[in-house]
Every structure is written in structure tokens, then in C-alpha cells.
Amino acid sequence: MKPHNAMYIAGRWTPAATPDTLPVVNPADERVIAHVPAGTAADVDAAVRAARAALRAWAATPQADRAERIAAVRDGLAARRDEIAGTVAAELGAPLPFAEAVHAGVPIAVAGSYAELAAAYPFEEKVGNSTVYAEPVGVVGAITPWNYPLHQIVAKVAPALAAGCTVVLKPAEDTPLTAQLFAEVVHEAGVPAGVFNLVTGRGPVAGQALAEHDGVDLVSFTGSTAVGRKIGAIAGAAVKRVALELGGKSANVILPTADLARAVNVGVANVMANSGQTCSAWTRMLVHTSRYDEAVELAARAAAKYGDRIGPVVSARQRDRVRGYILQGVEEGARLVAGGPEAPRERGYYVSPTVFADVTPDMTIAQEEIFGPVLTLLRYADEAEAETIANGTAYGLAGAVWAGDDAEAEAFARRLDTGQVDINGGAFNPLAPFGGYKQSGVGRELGRHGLAEYLQTKSLQF
Numbered sequence: 001m002k003p004h005n006a007m008y009i010a011g012r013w014t015p016a017a018t019p020d021t022l023p024v025v026n027p028a029d030e031r032v033i034a035h036v037p038a039g040t041a042a043d044v045d046a047a048v049r050a051a052r053a054a055l056r057a058w059a060a061t062p063q064a065d066r067a068e069r070i071a072a073v074r075d076g077l078a079a080r081r082d083e084i085a086g087t088v089a090a091e092l093g094a095p096l097p098f099a100e101a102v103h104a105g106v107p108i109a110v111a112g113s114y115a116e117l118a119a120a121y122p123f124e125e126k127v128g129n130s131t132v133y134a135e136p137v138g139v140v141g142a143i144t145p146w147n148y149p150l151h152q153i154v155a156k157v158a159p160a161l162a163a164g165c166t167v168v169l170k171p172a173e174d175t176p177l178t179a180q181l182f183a184e185v186v187h188e189a190g191v192p193a194g195v196f197n198l199v200t201g202r203g204p205v206a207g208q209a210l211a212e213h214d215g216v217d218l219v220s221f222t223g224s225t226a227v228g229r230k231i232g233a234i235a236g237a238a239v240k241r242v243a244l245e246l247g248g249k250s251a252n253v254i255l256p257t258a259d260l261a262r263a264v265n266v267g268v269a270n271v272m273a274n275s276g277q278t279c280s281a282w283t284r285m286l287v288h289t290s291r292y293d294e295a296v297e298l299a300a301r302a303a304a305k306y307g308d309r310i311g312p313v314v315s316a317r318q319r320d321r322v323r324g325y326i327l328q329g330v331e332e333g334a335r336l337v338a339g340g341p342e343a344p345r346e347r348g349y350y351v352s353p354t355v356f357a358d359v360t361p362d363m364t365i366a367q368e369e370i371f372g373p374v375l376t377l378l379r380y381a382d383e384a385e386a387e388t389i390a391n392g393t394a395y396g397l398a399g400a401v402w403a404g405d406d407a408e409a410e411a412f413a414r415r416l417d418t419g420q421v422d423i424n425g426g427a428f429n430p431l432a433p434f435g436g437y438k439q440s441g442v443g444r445e446l447g448r449h450g451l452a453e454y455l456q457t458k459s460l461q462f
Helices: 041-059 063-079 081-092 096-120 149-163 176-188 203-212 225-237 260-276 289-304 316-331 383-390 406-413 447-452
Strands: 006-009 012-015 021-026 031-037 124-127 130-136 139-143 166-170 196-198 218-222 241-245 251-254 284-288 335-338 354-357 374-380 399-402 455-461
Touching: 006 041, 006 176, 021 081, 021 176, 031 081, 031 176, 041 130, 041 139, 041 166, 041 196, 041 203, 063 081, 063 096, 063 149, 063 176, 081 096, 081 149, 081 176, 096 149, 096 260, 096 447, 139 149, 139 203, 149 166, 149 176, 149 218, 149 447, 166 203, 176 196, 203 218, 203 225, 218 225, 225 241, 251 260, 251 383, 260 284, 260 289, 260 374, 260 399, 284 289, 284 383, 289 335, 289 354, 289 374, 316 335, 316 374, 374 383, 383 406, 399 406
Parallel strands: 139 166, 139 218, 166 196, 218 241, 251 284, 251 399, 284 374, 354 374
Antiparallel strands: 006 012, 006 196, 021 031, 124 130, 130 455, 335 354
16 A cells, blocks of 8 residues: 555655645544645646656557546446445545445546547547647646545546646545545556646645646636636636636526426435535525425425435534534524534534525525535526526526426526526436536536547648
């Protein structure tokens, strides 16, 4: 097993520049389960230099060979699926069945999709008397969050490798063990030295150093809008490409013709998944006034079933942040119909599944991303008001629309200012582009659109 104070740089586990480490805490019982290096600018510099040294050869590697390496990464993830699930369960606190199905399962599917795209993507085309080439943008600095630690890594690294880019990854400091496991898989898959590199550390130190480094051509960041703005400013000053997947406050619009019980139950499940730590969660449920009271009762009943089924939030700081929003909701006049700010367990960073009724669009809990198991229900009088409320936040990441038939729901969904909308419970599609409007970010992940983020174009005229 690798030493805990090591980075994966240039194809090997390399001692960190400093002996300083970060503790990794199991949020379910508050125990320290590991330590990882607290990377510095010197570690980031070594990783970027390794990535740049490997860039030209990897970019020139035939598509089929790059696809073969990504397929080997997929197979490695599949072979270690149980280990991945256990690691995520330990450092994030996700219940093991959810960790197995989602935290381990989805990245395997995404890696597989990019193995296929790497082989089939049209990297050149004829346009009149020109040949247009899609070329790798260069060295990618990937900064990933803690809420879906492996999925967010794969959603950045796999398309970057498919495009011919090399990567330096800085994972979230709360969930670095999954990233170390991923580095082991990459190494075992035979990805050439320097093509993928891992530096663990604090965001304001290692993350900022990566964003600022002159040797990085594109910064791909997933996290809060506040940090995304800082990274955008850093990149803008250097005329550097960015891809930013940021916050959300998504609306779940239930039209009067919808199957109310199904829409509410699925909506509650969506918010409670991953302990509410999902940027695309439908945290605002919009219900017509004629069915509002029934929806409130259904939502409160559904939320009560999740009391013993969801895991903790990731940290004490996150727990206190979520509870602060719950208290603010009560202070601003929202009606608590399930859950509340009280700790449901003596140990661990748990938050009770919480539902608010009588929420108005101007309330803080209806405008700001809480990132916890908290659902707000808002009423509307007609579709025009529902549209105004749904579009009435700074975010535009995801959403849902429910109606008696798909055509009615689609017509309303087309009016939403958001990057992705599920129609009547539409299933997750790993090939569909994911990303937001407004303050929810810049760029797209997943599928062909996700691969295109890591490409630049060159035309030759004949």
C-alpha cells in the first residue's frame, strides 16, 4: 500500500514537499480514519511539469489506444467496485447500498461511455476547402468536490484523456481516499506516466496554486458558485479556459394534471438522496394552490420515512450550515412540517430530513443553496406564476416537470432557464450534457458535449 504522505506524480507515488497532513474523518461516527498530504504549490508545480512533459506524446497517441486505456480504467473500477463503495461510505458517510449503486456504479458507466467516445469521436472534418482539426486544449487542472467524489473525478478525467489532454487532479480535502484509489486504478490500467497526476491538499493552497499555474491550460472546477467566481477571475486574468459546474436551486414543477403522489414521492427521494448533497437536487417543489395542502401532507409523510435511511452530511461545518438554514427558515415564517434543526443522533454529522411549507419565493431557503436534506414547498396560482417562481433564482442547473402527459410537461420545461430538466421522472442519462445556466456555471460535462470542453479547433486551408 502507498505511504499516506505521497502524491501520484509522473507515474509513481512521490513524497510530498512537506510533512503536513490532513485528517480524513468518517462523518458517521466522527473518527479520524486516515491522513493525506497537505499539498503545496511545490507539489502542484511538480505535477503540472509532469503533465506538460507527457502532453505531446499522449496527444499524438491514436484514438484507439487512448480508448483502450480508458476502457482499462473502466474495467479497473468495475473490479474494485466493492472497495470503492466501502471507501466512499467511510469518508463521505453514504449508506453502503447507495454507495454501491451510485457512487461506484455511475462512474463505471461514465468511464465506459468515454472509452466508446474516444474511439468514435470525429476529431477532424472537411469544411469547404478547409480541414478542421479538434485538438486537445493541453494540461487540465481538475478540482473536484466531495459530494460525489469518484463520479466528479471520472466526469473530468475520462473526457480529458479521451481528448488527448493530460491532467492534474486536486480532489476535495474531505474525500481524498477515493481519489487515491482512482490513481491506483489509472496506474494499473497502463496510462502512461505523467498523463494523470494527483495532488491532495487544501483548496486555498493546492487548489489555488493549480488554478494559477502558468502550465495549466484549462481549469475544470465543480463546487460552490463563490469559489467558481474566484477561479473564473484567476483564469480570466491569464486568458485561460475554464469549465465551471456550480450551485443549484432547482425547481420541481408539479402541474395540476400530474400524478401528485408519484411526483411528490419521487421529488422527496430526489432531495434526500446523498443526504441532500446534490447540486442538481429539486429542492423547490412548486404545486398548484388547488393541490397544495395534499402535496404538503404527502411530502411530510414521505420525508419521515427517510429518518433512518439517509447518511450524515460530510462534516461538522456542513451540518451546522444546514441547521442554520433550517433555523432561518423558521425565523422567516416558513412552516416546518417534517424534521427540524435538532440533532437526530448523538454522534455523527446527521441532519433530520426536513420539509418546509408556506414558503414564499423571497425567503432565503427558497433562494440559496442549502446542500442538505431540506425541501421547500411553494404554491402557485397558474402556469405563468409557476414559470416566474421557477426561474426566479440566480441558479439554473436542473429541474423537473410533471404533468398528465409528456407533451404538456415538455412545453413547460422549454420555458425553464435551466440546463437539464427531467420530464415525468425521466431517467438519468450519462450521455446527456450536464451543466447550468446563469450562476450555475459555464460549460458542460458528460457525453460528446463533455468531451468537447477539452478540445480546441485548428483549420488548415488548401
